[in-house]
Amino acid sequence: MAVTGNRIISPMVLLGLLIMASMDFSVAQIGVCYGRNGNGLPSNPSQVVALYNQNNIRRMRIYDPHQPTLQALSGSNIELILGVPNADLQSIASSQANANTWVQNNVRNHPNVRFRYIAVGNEVSPIRQDTSQYVNFVLPALQNINNAISAAGLGTRIRVSTSIDTGVLGTSYPPADGAFRSDVNGFLNPIIRFLANSGAPLLVNIYPYFSYIDNPRDINLQYALFTSDGIVVPGGVRYQNLFYAILDAMYAAVERSGGPNVEIVVSESGWPSAGSSVATVENSRLYNTNLIRRARDGTPRRPGRAIETYIFSMLDEDQRNPEIERNFGIFRSNGQNKYPISFN
Template sequence: MAGNRNQFISAMILLGLLIMMTLDLTVAQTGVCYGRLGNSLPSPSEVVALCNQNNIRRMRIYDPHQPTLQALRGSNIEVMLGVPNTDLQNVAANQANANTWVQNNVRNYPNVRFRYIAVGNEVSPLRGDTSQYVRFVLPAMQNVYNAISAAGLGNQIRVSTAIETGVLGNAYPPADGVFRSEVTSYLTPIIRFLVDTRAPLLANIYPYFSYINNKAQIDLNYALFASDGIVVPGGIRYQNLFYAILDGLYAALEKSGGSSLEIVVSESGWPSAGGDTTTVNFARTYNTNLIQRVRNGTPRRPGRPIETYVFALFDEDQKNPEIEKHFGIFLANRQPKYPINFN
């Protein structure tokens, strides 16, 4: 009888773990990007409370802002923490610098649930504003990974970097996705590192900009997740542009030795003002549909939810150009700009 009871208890524990894993895959896929380049924004503690009130369980922050890290203590919100581009050279210079960075910003906050360290954001040899940092990204990633591992956190925190979709050359049809030749010498060693450490690639994906730059070829509803989709060469139907871009990245990864990698969408959103095709209604439609659609996989990776971070929590009026100021889903007074449900 005791043996049966123990087996029953073990079965119930296993069932509970499976349920928790399922909930994590299907419900908690969507987080938010919390930038602070705005005037009159709420305090970090108010921001954490806002996220808890709206069932937002994951957050990306772009630098180790100490008041924000303090506010996240014990919150149970999973965090993607950025190493800013301006810190890359220092962290890449030697292991001691990386150890200090990890000690000050990760190990000093044992009750913050760090999920990823994003070492650099949209660094690319194709972008003049970030090309100066290219040579520092991989050594910085390696040093941060070593520091995380030495702290015994290697199984909890993954180290990666966030790319932009401009690194794609051909991306249509998605199966033909390939990285531009100018970035392969930069990205290939990073991909190898991610494969070796079993970390995902982070990617900032914005169908808005793809649509604006190709309005003659792309239907607005397709970009907003609001169409029946299109059938691409090869006979595969794509319901939306987001899936198509993501699968283009997956195809490029597979051609570059990264077929085992997952992609985490580290930014995606739609501006509500400041440019062409920017209204509150379009932003609401995109982000509402995004939260629903990432629960499902893409045609290339079916049945696999897509971990995604909505950009952004608030409008940031200190940013330029103008369109960059209007991606927020909440107003500075913490009221939603439009109805949105993260449940």
């Protein structure tokens, strides 16, 4: 046990504080998500890794432990968010041995891959019909994977979290009043406490596009695209863009749920290039280019702290549903540029 002032800090909390202290928040930290739900994609993941390297993209998120992709990443120096698929959560939650085997097969067997986070489940929520069946498995799966990572001696290098979406917010405006819905608190509060104790960030998928589409009467398109002068919210704080406002609402909600020191990593964000009147190549270019720039600055609630962000996605994926999700790629399915974009 470590002691500071009159407080006793457990070894797990101390480790978490040391990990957070070691993180570099002074520069933009941009990655790109790589999914494989499409036709006409590069047949070999090594081609995709080469595309990352050619564009100076140093971080990647994948959604399952696809062995050819892990092999292609070996020695690449690209940092990785590795996903535990929702369908695997029950097995991992039910047995520490199963979690140990998963970590052995998908992490320890790839010593030359730079794993950054393990995302245990994606967008699981009691209010989502497509993921509510996994709710009871997320926390025990988190605990078992974290135990396996620690037992492997990787606890200071790899942090274990889960990825949620912003549909769990009950209050989001003004951002300082951000709070989770009452019907998700029982699910999220123990997860937030787990992250607070382990020092891992919460992974959050944030899409101003969908916020705008759901409420175009009250949300200005330029505000969503980072191209307005911003708005002053109740309380007198100026928000220059909707992305910052949503992120700060999530920070406020996390703080209210017992995680005042839990950082947020934006594990998905992007803008589609087709599929609606505002889903155009130009708007996609504007959003993603400005996102890269704005991620350097921090939000009003976390000023001066660059926002680790993963753009969704690397390639168009024509097998995704709903249809709008098929057009989020920075590159077309064959790897051709849609528009100029710089990650330098």
